[in-house]
Amino acid sequence: MLTLDNVTKVFRKNDKNFVAVEDLSFNINKGEIFGLIGTNGAGKTTTMRMIATTLKPTYGQINVCGFDSVKDDANVRKCIGVLYGGDTGLYDRLTARENIEYFGRLNGLNDDAINKQIEYLSEVFGLKGYLDRRCGSFSRGMKQKTSFARAIIHNPQVMLFDEPTAGLDILASEEVIDFIKQCKKLGKTILLSSHNMQEVEELCDRALIIDHGKTLCSGTLENILQQTNTNSIKEAFIKIIKKD
Amino acid sequence: MKNKFFNQFSIVLKKELKDAFRDKKSIFATFILPLILFPIFFVIIGMSSNSITDKAINPKLTIVTTGTESSLSVNSQEYKYFEENIFSISDDLKVNYVECENFKDALINGDIYLALIIEENFLNNINDVTKSVNIQVIYDDRSTSGNTTASVIVEVLNAYSDALLQDRVEELDPDISMTPVVGSSLSLSQAFDDIQRYGTDSTILLLIIPMLLTMLISIGGASIATDLVAGEKERNTFEPLLSTGASRFSILSAKYAVIIIFSFLSAIAEVLSILISMLVTKDMFATSAFSSLYLPFSGVILVVLNLLMLAALFSGLLLILTSTSNTLKEAQSKSTVIMFLPMIIAFATMYTDVTDISLWSMCLPIYNVVISIKLLLAGVMNYAYLWGALAINVIYAILSVFVTVKTFSKESLITK
Numbered sequence A: 001m002l003t004l005d006n007v008t009k010v011f012r013k014n015d016k017n018f019v020a021v022e023d024l025s026f027n028i029n030k031g032e033i034f035g036l037i038g039t040n041g042a043g044k045t046t047t048m049r050m051i052a053t054t055l056k057p058t059y060g061q062i063n064v065c066g067f068d069s070v071k072d073d074a075n076v077r078k079c080i081g082v083l084y085g086g087d088t089g090l091y092d093r094l095t096a097r098e099n100i101e102y103f104g105r106l107n108g109l110n111d112d113a114i115n116k117q118i119e120y121l122s123e124v125f126g127l128k129g130y131l132d133r134r135c136g137s138f139s140r141g142m143k144q145k146t147s148f149a150r151a152i153i154h155n156p157q158v159m160l161f162d163e164p165t166a167g168l169d170i171l172a173s174e175e176v177i178d179f180i181k182q183c184k185k186l187g188k189t190i191l192l193s194s195h196n197m198q199e200v201e202e203l204c205d206r207a208l209i210i211d212h213g214k215t216l217c218s219g220t221l222e223n224i225l226q227q228t229n230t231n232s233i234k235e236a237f238i239k240i241i242k243k244d
Numbered sequence B: 001m002k003n004k005f006f007n008q009f010s011i012v013l014k015k016e017l018k019d020a021f022r023d024k025k026s027i028f029a030t031f032i033l034p035l036i037l038f039p040i041f042f043v044i045i046g047m048s049s050n051s052i053t054d055k056a057i058n059p060k061l062t063i064v065t066t067g068t069e070s071s072l073s074v075n076s077q078e079y080k081y082f083e084e085n086i087f088s089i090s091d092d093l094k095v096n097y098v099e100c101e102n103f104k105d106a107l108i109n110g111d112i113y114l115a116l117i118i119e120e121n122f123l124n125n126i127n128d129v130t131k132s133v134n135i136q137v138i139y140d141d142r143s144t145s146g147n148t149t150a151s152v153i154v155e156v157l158n159a160y161s162d163a164l165l166q167d168r169v170e171e172l173d174p175d176i177s178m179t180p181v182v183g184s185s186l187s188l189s190q191a192f193d194d195i196q197r198y199g200t201d202s203t204i205l206l207l208i209i210p211m212l213l214t215m216l217i218s219i220g221g222a223s224i225a226t227d228l229v230a231g232e233k234e235r236n237t238f239e240p241l242l243s244t245g246a247s248r249f250s251i252l253s254a255k256y257a258v259i260i261i262f263s264f265l266s267a268i269a270e271v272l273s274i275l276i277s278m279l280v281t282k283d284m285f286a287t288s289a290f291s292s293l294y295l296p297f298s299g300v301i302l303v304v305l306n307l308l309m310l311a312a313l314f315s316g317l318l319l320i321l322t323s324t325s326n327t328l329k330e331a332q333s334k335s336t337v338i339m340f341l342p343m344i345i346a347f348a349t350m351y352t353d354v355t356d357i358s359l360w361s362m363c364l365p366i367y368n369v370v371i372s373i374k375l376l377l378a379g380v381m382n383y384a385y386l387w388g389a390l391a392i393n394v395i396y397a398i399l400s401v402f403v404t405v406k407t408f409s410k411e412s413l414i415t416k
């Protein structure tokens, strides 16, 4: 469903080359949740951006749902839903419904399909009472849930979640995690980046540990634990990063 | 493919317009404020010019004999003579006579606008046909009222002198003509009715409208432009937008169109507000300016096309500015810089004579548009200039679009 082949991203920073992602390869199968774990600046967001086609890989190829991310970028964007973590942005002067509708239309949905999806997603995220209120007054959690609905309004096959629970309280995080589990049940292909190892343990089938753009370790969670001879992903992560 | 583009274009355009019109602050600044400010501006100008004429026809003045400092009394023979014979020549003039100890101090302090210095034996000399009487007018040149009062009084003195002369000549021989030469002038269109006079001769229209229209068309979209990309970046909505199925090009085009729409809307709002204020203040030029305003259709079309190209040029520039800024603040300070450009260039055209335009000015963006509007409004249909300016403005617009597309396809667009 999602394949990265020897992907490298080089930025030019103050006239020097800076390698943000180096020779990264992995693939994610349908219905699988794949974790991308790394410290700040490891290259997680850069990877997500390359898959979402807003950045082009300097070397290597990315294939999403059979489309090449460079040659067929518009089709790639149609079959992915991206949620950028941290401080998610909504149009404050538009209502939650208008925000979600906007992205639905841009992804080529007709009004009927949009209304059905909004009905469904607002049920799942408990957005019902808020749909027709302007987003400017929303709490962080409400915003994140609206962004979530907006990102997947077109029911994409592949979902990219970049630190989806960053800045959320426990209850809101729990809702998000539950939703990701539901997506998996629906057979979606999910790439999840996170700092939260508990979250990774709870959700991911496989994971990849990345640091300074380099792949340090990858495989199923059990695999990683075995390789590092540890009992938890948190321990494994610290051990691997420190050794490097 | 084409269909898809227009579809995405209109989705983004609709959303941006809805979003913009919900932004009360920017709507207020772009449309409501000028609608209020211009009428106020005109009323104030009208009031102050009225008060100047008021003061000129009710001048505060005094009369002093040469060599002395203090005024003649209001009951003096001399003042009586002035009041009955000289000041009465003008029906409007109502002198406000001020007696003062020291006329110089009174002038400096602004107690009076002017002092009339007369000779000691003024009353004798004025009735002596062999003599010429000197009257010196010392006025306060620091104030507009002083200046106008002085010219009003000198005019009255001259008129009195003419009247005296006429009396004296008539006494000698009543058949001598008092107006041996009479000059009068007629404008081209007054002289020949077969000349179609285009345009207007209202100076305010000729001076203000071309400058204002050009400035607003160039930068009227600035405030919305900063919001369109830098604002989206600041609020973290830009990257999600670029990650949707829509193409970058359709998003860019829609944002481009929004800026052009706003610059035209703000220009229309300003022109409307000027027209409204002229009508409201019943300005002397308003009625005559409009009754005589006749513009040839082809000229109007050429000017509108020139304006459109200018809008395209500046919308591109503004989009580039906002796209290369990461925060609203940054975009705003960049656009402040660009705002001075049209202002300075537009002001440079202030004293350009429409019948004597150098061709090289055709190549100057902004400048050539102000001149084009001036030509149209003044009724000088210099089609070579209008077409030439249009051709050059098309080139600028294409360049601007090209650079904008380049900027928008850069990767650095999304990163902060």
Ligand SMILES: Nc1ncnc2c1ncn2[C@@H]1O[C@H](COP(=O)(O)OP(=O)(O)OP(=O)(O)O)[C@@H](O)[C@H]1O
Pocket (backbone or CB within 6 Å): A011, A012, A013, A018, A020, A038, A039, A040, A041, A042, A043, A044, A045, A046, A047, B412, B415
């Ligand atoms: N456009 C860019 N130009 C130059 N350097 C960049 C650019 N984008 C990212 N980088 C650098 O690449 C590295 C990886 O950044 P990235 O945002 O992918 O990290 P991350 O793993 O998402 O970190 P975080 O956990 O903080 O989100 C960082 O050192 C960052 O400074």
Ligand SMILES: [Mg+2]
Pocket (backbone or CB within 6 Å): A044, A045, A046, A162
């Ligand atoms: Mg990141």
